[in-house]
Amino acid sequence: MALITKFRCSPTNLMSRIWIALILSGLATIHNHIRTAVADFDALGVCLGTSGTDIPDPKTTVQLLHKYGFKKVRLLSSNNWMMEALINQNIAVTIGIANEELPMVADTIIDNAGTWYNANVRPYISKMPIEYIVIGDDAILSPYSEFVIPAMTNIMQVLRRFDQGSIKVTVAVSTSVLEKTFPPSQGIFKARTRNIMVDILKAIAGYKFSPVLMVNVYPYRYHAAGLILQDFATFTAHKPAIHDGNNDYWNMLDALLDAFVTALTRENLGSIRLVVGASGWPSAGNGRFTTPALAATYNQNFMRRIVRRQGTPAHPTKPIDGFVYALFNENKKPGGPADQHFGLLKTDKTPAYSFVVPHYWR
Template identity: 35%
Template structure:
C-alpha cells in the first residue's frame, strides 16, 4: 500500500495539469458596438453560444447587451468609458456607477473584471487611473462585490523597451502610475490587462520582422533571450510585460491579453482574410495549448479582437478586425 498513494498523488497532479491545459487559461472575444448595423444583442448571445465562446470583453456597460447576457453563462470583462475616468475621483460617482451598472447584474452575470478605461495610459489621464481603480474597488466592497477584480487596459507602447523580452520596462512617464496600479493589483491578486498586436509591429517594420514570427508559424527560434527562445512575437510581448512588472516589484501580477487580432482589409497585402484567419486561429490554438517561455506553465488568458466589423470606427483597418460581418456570417472561420 505504501507505493500506491504516491501513484495516486502523481496521477492527480497529471490530471489537474491536463485540465489546466485543456481550459487554456481562457479564450474570449471583444464585442464592440461601434456599428449602426449590428445585430440585436440577443442574437449575438446565441451566436456566441453556437461558437462555444464563453468569455467576452465589453468596452462599456450597455444595458441592452447586459440584459441579453443574463444567465447566459458567458463571463464578461466590462469597461468604463474613458470620458468618465475623471469623475471616478469622486467616491459617490463610483458608488452610483457600481450601483446602476454592476449590482443589477451581479447575480446573473459573472464579471471577470472591470476595466477602468481603455488605453488611456500613456496619456493625459494616466494619473487619474489609479484613484478610479481604488474608488471602484471601494464601491464594489460596499455592495459586497469586492471579489470582482478592477484593473485597466494598457497598450504595449507603455513600455519604453520590449526587446529582448527580459529588457521589458515601463517608460519613465508612466512608471510611477504603473507602480501604484501594479502594487494594488498584486495586493489584491487582480490581473493587468494588456492590448498586444503583432500585426501593427509587422506592418510598421515588415523588412525587419519575419512574417512567420508574427503568425505563430515559425518552426525555429527567431529571438533568443538568454536561455529562452521565442518562436512568436506574441509570447515575446507577453514576457516583456512580465519583465516590466518585475522591475516595479509586481512580477506576480497576472497578464491578461484583453485585445489581439489581425485586420482582414484596409492595408493592402498586409491585411488579407487568409493572414487574419491564420493569425487568429493560431493565436487561439497557442494560448490554449501552452504558456510563454518565461512562464511555460501559465497559459495566457486572451481575447481576440473582434467579434464584428464595425462601420462607425475609423476607416481603414479599424473597420475590418471582425471575425463576423454584421449579418453574422463569417468573414473567415476560427475554431474556438
C-alpha cells in the same frame, strides 16, 4: 398569541424545515458554483466593440456567441442592453469603464463610482458570472491618464462596500507603455509611464489575491510597420526569431508578454498575472498586410494558443488567458480602415473568413 401559534412547529416539522433549508442552500451553492465555473476555467473570450452603426442587436449577439462557442465576453464599455441579453446565458462577462467615463467615476466628492456600479453591475451580480471590471482601455498616455488611479480606487472601494471581492479590478494597457521590448529580458517601462504604471500595479496588487494586469497585444502592428516578419507575427515560424539567454521565442506575442513580465519584475511586482485583454488581426484595410487569409491564420493560432493554457518561454508554468478582438467589424472605429476590420464576423452575421473557436474538448 395567534401569531406565535402560527409559527410554532413540532420537532418533526422543525427537522423537515431544516432539511429543506439545507437542501435549498446546497442547490444555491451549486448554482453559484455553476455561475462562476465559466470564469474559473474558460481561458478564451472575445471582445465586443460597438463602434459601428450596424452592429447586430444584443439578443442576436448572444445567439452568435453561443453559435461559435464563446463562453467569455469582454464589453469594452458598460452596456445595459447587452447585459440584459446576457442574463442566465452561462457566459462570463468582463465590463469596461470607457475612457470618457473615467473623469466621472474618478470624482472623489460625488459617489459616481457607486452610481456606476449600481447601474451597470449590481443588478446583474446574481444573474451572470462577472469576472473583471476594466478601468479604461489604453488610457495610459492619453488625456485620461490622470483619472485611471482615482477611478480604480473608487471602484475598489465600492466593491468592498458591497462585499464583491470575487470581481477582479484591472486596467488594460498597450505595449506603448514599454520603453524596451527586445530582447524580452530587457523589458522596462518608459520613463514617462513608469510612475503611473507602478502606482496602478501597486493598487492592483494590494486589492486582492491573484492580481491581474490586462495587456492589449497586436503583433499585426509590428509586422505592418516592417519591424518583424510575417511568420513571427502569425505563429507560423519554423525556427526561433529571438534567442534571449536560455529562452527561444517563436512568436511575437510571447516576446511582448515576457517583456511585460520583466518590466513588472523590475518593480518587484512580478506576482501580477498577465491576461491578454485584446489581440487580433484585421482582414482588410491595409493591403497585403490585412488579407482574410492572414487574419484567419493569426486569430486561429492565437485562440488555439490561449485554450492550450500555455505559459511563455520565460514563465512556462504561468498560463495566459486572453480575448480575441473582436466579434464584429466596426465601421466607425477610429484609426483607419484596418481598425474597422478586426471582426471575426461581418455585421451581416456572416464570417469574415473561416475560423473555429477551439475548446478543450475538441
